Amino acid sequence: MADNFSIKGFYENVANGGLRVPHCRNCQNYVMPPTSICANCLSTDLEWAKISRKGRVVSFSEIHVSNKKFQRRTPYVVSIVETEEGVRLPGIIKDATARELRIGDTVSISVSSEDGSPGYFFNILKNS
C-alpha cells in the first residue's frame, strides 16, 4: 500500500489493483480527494481504507466535446458514483449511453489501467 496519503498514493494503490481512500482514525471521515489531513478534524492519523466496489449513480452526463486527451473517447459517459460507505467518486461509465441511464442505477467499480485509462471505471450492474 502506498504510504503517501495523496492523489498520487491513491493511484499507486489503484495500479496495484486496490481501491482505497484515506480514512481518518480520529473522526472516521473519508478524506476526499485523497490527501494527508482530515479537513473535518485536522487529524493526520489516517489509514488507507478499502471501499466497496459497488455504488449508485448520483448523476451523469454524456460528453461529446472534450480536451485533447479524451477527445478520441467521445462520446463517453461520466458519472458521480456513491459507494456503500458514502464515498463519492467521479469517473467514466464504460460502454454506456446517457439514454439508458437513470439516477440511482447500480454500478460496479473496476480497477484497470489498460490503454492509459484513468485507473478505475464504472460498469452498469442494474437499472433502478
Place this chain on the structure above:
Amino acid sequence: MLVSIISAGMSKMGKRDNLSSRELFAEAYLECMQRVPNLDRKEIGAVYVGSQSEIYEHQIMYGNMVAETVGLVPKAAIRVEGCAAAGAIALRSAIIDVMSGLHDIVLAVGIEKMTAQSTEIVTDALMAASEPLEQINGLTFPSIYAMMAVEHMHRYGSTIEDFAKVAVKNHLNGSLNPKAHLQKQISIADVLSSKVVAWPLKLYDCSPISDGSAVAVVCKPELATKYTDSAIQVLGMAAATDTLGLYNRKDLSWPNAAAIACTEACKIAKMDLTKVKIAEVHDAFTINEILLSEAAGFAEKGKGHLLIREGETSINGKISINPSGGLKARGHPTGATGLAQVYEIFLQLRGEAGKRQVSQADYALALNEGGSDAVVVSHVFGR
C-alpha cells in the same frame, strides 16, 4: 453604501481577430475614461486585473500589462484569479482597497483573449478549474454543469425545453445589445437541435468562447461628485466558496456558495433581494441561470425553471435576469465577465441601456462565479 462606481467601460465582445487582450483592454479603458473627463489617470491609486488563464496568450503578469498599456506604471497593478469569477474578484479587491483607505480611486479590470486557441485547448484550460480526480477522469466543465442539470431534472422536473428557453431569452436580449458577441435571435428548436456538448446540454446551452475586456472605476463615495452626478453605488458585497470538485457536494443542484454570497451581501446592504429588478447572473450554461436564481431567492429551491417557463425573467418581467444577454449571448471572455456584468448594471441604473433598458430599476445584483459555482462573488448595487 460601501463605495461608488464613477465610470465603467467594455470592449465589444466576440471573436476579436488580430486583437490581443492589450487592445481589448484599451478599448474598454478609453470608453470608461471618456465618461469622466475630470478624472486624471494619475489619480488612479492601484489596479486589480482579473484574468482566468495564462494558456491563451502565454501571459501572466496581466497587472503589469494593463498598467503599461495606459501609462499607469509604476502604480500597484495586481492580477487576481478565480477562474471565471476573476472579474468580480478584481472589483471586490478594488472595493476593499478603497474601503481600507489605502487609495481613493482604484481601477478594476477584467480581461480574456480566448479565441486564439482551439476548442480542445480552451476546454482543457477550463478543466484546470476542476478538481484533480475530475480532470483525471475526463470530466469537462460542460459535463459538470450537465450533472447538476440531470439532478435538477430528476428531482424537480425541469426540462431541456426550460433550459432552451433561457438561451432563447438571453439571445433575444443579446440582439438588443450592440456589444454582445451573439446578436442573433434563436428559437427553442434551434437550441434543441444544436449538437450535444455534454448531454443534456447542447451547443446553444453553452456560453460562447469569446474575447473581451471590461473595466470599472471604484471611488470613495465622498469624492464621487467631483467626477460625475450619476455614479452608481455598491451597497453590499460578499464572496463564498464550495468544494473544488462537484462530486464532494451532497446536493449537486444547490449552489450553496451563491446562496451564502447573496445572503451576506444583502446583510451588508441592509436590504433583501425583493427590491432588485435586475440581476446579471453567471449563465455560463443555461442550467446555471436557473440554479443561481434559486440561490438568490428569486424562486424557491427547485422552482427556478418555473421563472423562465412563466416569462418572469424577461426584460421588464418580475425580475429581469441577464438583460445584457448574459454570458450566453453577450459572450464569456472568462476573466472579463464579472466586470461585464457590472458594466451592464452601470448602464441600466443610469438609464443608458437603450433598447434593453429595464424600467424603474433602482437596485441590481451581480453574481459571478468560477469553477463549478465553487467561488461565487456577489455585489448589490443601487443608484
